[in-house]
Amino acid sequence: MMERKSRINIVGIPVDDVTLGDALSVFEDLMKGPRLSLIATPNSEIVMMASKDPSFAEILDRAELVIPDGIGLLYASKMLGRPLKERVAGIDFAQGALERTAQLGYSVFFFGGRPGIAEKAAENKRREIPGLRIAGTRHGYFTEEEIPSIVEEINGSGADFLCVALGARKQEQFIDAHRDALHARVGVGIGGSLDVWSGSLKRAPAFYRKNGLEWLYRLKQEPSRIRRIRVLPAFLANVATQRMKEEL
Ligand code: UDP
Numbered sequence: 001m002m003e004r005k006s007r008i009n010i011v012g013i014p015v016d017d018v019t020l021g022d023a024l025s026v027f028e029d030l031m032k033g034p035r036l037s038l039i040a041t042p043n044s045e046i047v048m049m050a051s052k053d054p055s056f057a058e059i060l061d062r063a064e065l066v067i068p069d070g071i072g073l074l075y076a077s078k079m080l081g082r083p084l085k086e087r088v089a090g091i092d093f094a095q096g097a098l099e100r101t102a103q104l105g106y107s108v109f110f111f112g113g114r115p116g117i118a119e120k121a122a123e124n125k126r127r128e129i130p131g132l133r134i135a136g137t138r139h140g141y142f143t144e145e146e147i148p149s150i151v152e153e154i155n156g157s158g159a160d161f162l163c164v165a166l167g168a169r170k171q172e173q174f175i176d177a178h179r180d181a182l183h184a185r186v187g188v189g190i191g192g193s194l195d196v197w198s199g200s201l202k203r204a205p206a207f208y209r210k211n212g213l214e215w216l217y218r219l220k221q222e223p224s225r226i227r228r229i230r231v232l233p234a235f236l237a238n239v240a241t242q243r244m245k246e247e248l
Contacts, residue, residue, distance in 0.1 A: 005065065008082045011051040011238045013042070013060055015068050015077075020088045024096045026065050030186050031106060031160060036179045038063040038172065039188040041090030043070025043215075045228045046168040048235040056169050059176045067093055071212035072232060076239040080246070089214070091193045091203065094163060097186075098129055101161050107133035109154050109184070112140035112165030113194040121197035135159035140166045147178075155183045162187040165194040 005016040005026060018026065023039075030037040040063045042050065050056040060066055068074065069090040077084040101108050110118040118137035126132055136157035142150060154162060162184040164171040171189035175182075195201040204217035219225050 007066075008077060008080070008084070010047055010073060010076050010080065011235070011242055013047045013050045013057055014063075014066050015042075015047070015073060015084070016066050017077075017082075017084050018065070018067060018088065019085050020092060020096060022085075023065065023067050023088055023093050024100060027093075027097050027186060028100060028104070030064055031100075031104070033185055036162075036175065036182050036184055037065070037186050038175045038179070039065040039067065039093075039186060040172050041067040041069040041088070041093060041189065041191070042073075042168065043090075044072030044076065044235050045070075045231055047073065047076075048231045048238070049169065051238065053169070056172070059172050062176060063172070069093075070215070072215075072235060074212075076236070079236070079239050080243055087212075089209070090189075090191055091196060094188060094190045094193050097161065097188065098125060098132060102129050102132040105131075105133075106160035107135040107158060108161040108163060109135050109157050109159035110137045110163050110165070110194060111150070111154065112138075112163075112171065112190075113198070114141070115139040117194050117198045117200060118165075120199065121194045124197055124199065140164075151178055151181050155181075159184050161185070163190050163193070164188065165190045165192065167191060 005018045005022060007014045007016050040060055050060055067088045068084050071087055074084055074087050110122055122134040122137050126134055164174055164187055175187035192201060196203050204214040208214050208217040
């Protein structure tokens, strides 16, 4: 595979320095691979979560591609003197990956969200992206015992590409844990994207996105996210500590 990315370390977590275009090229390469690859799209809260959870950090270490979603990671990379090229919103990457899936004749499975959300998202995306084949959908609420039948359902659909929306950590864990059992070639954790695609959550307007304020818009729509955003000062303090240690 052509090397289209370089990996930097932010508070012990790997993050790939890719533009949206680079990430989509890597996606295409991975779709031709022999087995399931994992793509993660963490923001700074999720990087912070991983830095406190060694098993999640290992999953991200094993991921073939870790896309920097979130303005916090851009700031962090600047503080570390290794500035990332750009912020790539996970949902923009996922949208681009769906378009390539349609162009290349692959099919996709949507797994996650509350009952009805994945179906509605599929209906909207089929209408919007000509030729997109959605092989199947399944909601994201299940017990441990149901997992083998979910894996079977995904495999039975014949999907080449798997979008998993179970929220951070759970979605990456699912893909990583079933790398050998799943037949799809790429699995990506897409967080709340199915909620947006289904129309049940709104994406931030252009003004917020351009000014690095998407997090503020999401906070307005889902005030309970404050709990997650509260870790950001500690994240930046940890980045500053990393910088100081590297300078010693
Ligand atoms: N979700 C799910 N199963 C679960 C927990 C969450 O399908 O057991 C879904 C939830 O309905 C939502 C998404 O996962 O659609 C979580 O989105 P969020 O924006 O919180 O993702 P994050 O930012 O954590 O990646």
